[in-house]
Amino acid sequence: MRAAALYGTIVCMALSVVSAPATPAMGLDRTTPASAGAAEARGTQLAAARAAATGIAFGPCPEEEMLPDSLRCGTVAVPLDYAAPYGRQIELVVSRAPATGDADEHQGSFVYNPGGPGASSITFPLVGELPEWKKIARAYDMVGYAPRGVTPSAPLSCQDPAEFAKAPAALPVHPSTTYKQRRIEQAKAYADGCARDAGPALRHYTSLNNARDLDVLRAALGERKLTFMGASYGTYFGAVYATLFPSHVRRMVFDSAVDPAPGQIWYRSGLDQSLAFESRWEDFRTWVAKHDSVYHLGTDAGAVQRSYDTVRTAVARRPAGGKVGPAQLHSALLGAVYYDDYWAMRATALSEYARGNPIPLTDQASPWAAAARDNENANAVYTAVQCNDAAWPTDWRVWDRDHTAVAGIAPFETWANAWMNLPCAYWPAPRQEPVDVGTEWGELPPVLILAAERDAATPYEGALELQRRLRGAALVTERDAGSHGIGGSSNACVNRHLETYLLTGKTPVRRAECAPHREPNPVSLERRAGQEMPVPVV
Known part of the structure; x- marks a missing residue:
């Protein structure tokens, strides 16, 4: 069964047997963003004004980050609790690479968040050196940062x-x-x-505070309006930002969108994600089976599953390299479910292990100290x-x-x-109610959503829901593909839409489609046999 059909089948089955959370969260009134907290709203305004006056003093990056001199770093102070803006402050570490183009090309700062929650974009500005990003890097100062709690920003x-x-x-x-x-x-x-x-x-590590921090960062960068791209979880708090601060948005890109419906945040989202992972896991196994002449793991997805189960049983009995048990094996294969760039490496590791050579699997799946x-x-x-x-x-x-x-x-x-x-x-801290994400027609400038049709980490339905909630948003879909995070990657059609939008503000009228990027090429076992592949587990 093809993955798209399988996903539809298992979703229908799951809905008949899986209940919603026992205490479903109620949404806030999205027409009155101050309902997210009037005191916090005032605190955000005060913190942003303070940051605008102070700015960011960029200099050498923290030594432990081991970043090149082309990247400069600084800090911006944000309140731990926006209801108490004069209380404890957290310093967020920010990185920047100045725009490489002429002065008349400059369009300000472009801030990126890769998701998580818990991921940092401090190294993001370095992508400006890649061909897919060079035109964007000519027009923008490329900006990354470590969100609150993420090393080195007051790490939790x-x-x-x-x-x-x-x-x-x-x-x-x-x-x-x-x-x-x-x-x-x-x-x-x-x-x-x-x-x-x-x-x-x-209690103060929340998506609402991540959105407020983003507005303070905007002000500290000297920008009246924000140009932002969020991937995965970054799309969720980016959507929260657009709901709370629609007049502060210049351009926003949502790459691989989380479903922002309040009832999805976050218990239901995890269940739906598990269903989608099963479909994408089948995609990987189908691809391995298609290249059985290379991998010898089975000629159909079921046979590849049995080969995987055999490896899983073996490492449970005797961990590969003394380090790789079933959990480490699963984590490594989960990387292949996120990104098809990993398909050839992971298939090679399984195949080599089955042939008696554990080195590729040990190198790819061992915890990286x-x-x-x-x-x-x-x-x-x-x-x-x-x-x-x-x-x-x-x-x-x-x-x-x-x-x-x-x-x-x-x-x-x-x-x-x-x-x-x-x-x-x-959890010992008090919970809050999710923001009922959404804007009405005319509240936001045009924004762009990017989505792969078979993305498992953020199922495609999330992109459709986000487009419904952000009135006027445009959606670019990479059909029949499933890698997570597609902007600035290997699909030239997706990249053209991203580049056009960031450079001109123009989006497709409502929806556009791109053909899938090319499937990975299998790696010859003869060339790989016995070679180490030092890829950290993802």
């Missing part, structure tokens, strides 16, 4: 990084009652660790924002019922998603 931690990266680890597809109880205890301990590290500040602190930090921020943003079910029986139902038809990622989000069931 919930657990010892060494413990977080511990390997190998088990990850049963159909967990036992005993295993589930162990993960419940771990989730409770993790939530407690977040509270110990952050204290009363924990040098990244342990950053990975733990990213997970801490992800957890804090997701848990704070909305109400989650607090009864384990709801989680167990819903995830058991979805795992019955979409086993690849469902329980892994559950364990990642389970601390939210035991």
